[in-house]
Amino acid sequence: MSTGDWSCPVAKYSSDTITMSHGAGGRLSAQLFDEVFAKNYPSPELMAKGDSAVLDWTAKDRLAVCTDAFVVQPLLFPGGDIGKLSVYGTVNDLAVQGAEPVALTTAWILEEGFPIAELAKLANSVGQAAAECSIRVVAGDTKVVERGRAHGCYIATTGIGRLGPSVNLSPQAIRSGDCVLISGPIGDHGMAIMSQRSGLQFDPPLLSDSAPLHRMTLELVAKVPGLRCMRDPTRGGIAASLNELAAACGLCFEIQEASVPVRPQVHSACELLGLDPWIVANEGKLLAIVPPDEVELALEILRSHSIGSLGAKIGTVHNLYKGLVIARTLYGTHRIVPMPAGELLPRIC
Secondary structure, rough: OOOOOOOOOOOOOOOOOOOOOHHHOOOHHHHHHHHHHHOOOHHHHHHHHOOEEEEEEEOOOOOEEHHHHHHEOOOOOEEEEEHHHHHHHHHHHHHHHOEEEEEEEEEEEEEEEOOHHHHHHHHHHHHHHHHHHOOOEEEEEEEOOOOOOOOEEEEEEEEEEEEOOOOOOHHHHHOOOOOOEEEOOOOHHHHHHHHHHHHOOOOOOOEEEEOHHHHHHHHHHHHOOOEEEEEEOOOOHHHHHHHHHHHHHOEEEEEEHHHOOHHHHHHHHHHHHOOOHHOOOOOOOEEEOOOOOHHHHHHHHHHHHHHHOOEEEEEEEEEOOOOOEEEEEOOOEEEEEEOOOOOOOOOOO
């Protein structure tokens, strides 16, 4: 079995040039942010390191703003395509901030020779996904690069959302004793794409979980008063997101391995490819941190949505081993879950 040239080299912790691992959402991505971007434009909003930034707009209104880029290969994959992914991914960055998505801009980077008929199909996917999310595409741009420079097309987006005056979700709000919830099985998106690249087939088919989270997150914000924080664990999977939260709040996240839902097909694909599903990207899953007395309410809300029907409590927060993520294994032992240094699945989103 061959995976072609889709594997990343072993990540180095320091490098004078950009490597594929710098775009993986793990340790080298964080290092690049701290040593390059944050030093040159360290706005308070950027330094908060959220999935979107919150801006005071008027005395009553606040805006959430996010930006993203999508370079997934292949452009069409089981369960979605780059067009839908660009909308859902942007919507989800706003949603986990507690914002209602309002508007979207798109920039298309097209390769010379890319068929216009294929572009039209992807643009139609963007339009359909935007309509599904009740978000307007209000501006855009198009650039063309030389043949062989863009693998067909890339899409860059900016999202704008409306944020209620009392919504203040932040890792700093997390307290010892809080509980960690997830909205469903992990690893679907990354393994759907990697399985296609590797020629693996599963019955039932393995599909990306690419989906918008905003309706579910807005209900959580409205009905769970103690909601602390939310994240969508994309690049680097739940391992990266949990480590980011632990570092930000200075507490320990203890996760029960047996409670983390993983589809049998994903488990099998990860075993075949030598991957840990905890580091595999998701594009339609939600991590939520809530107080213990609101766990059942939050789970009821998650499970009332089709994309959250398999939601589960997977762990707790405490003040032992501060800043670390600990997994309690199936054998009752513990292991440290490190921040991924790189990612074995480049071009996944």
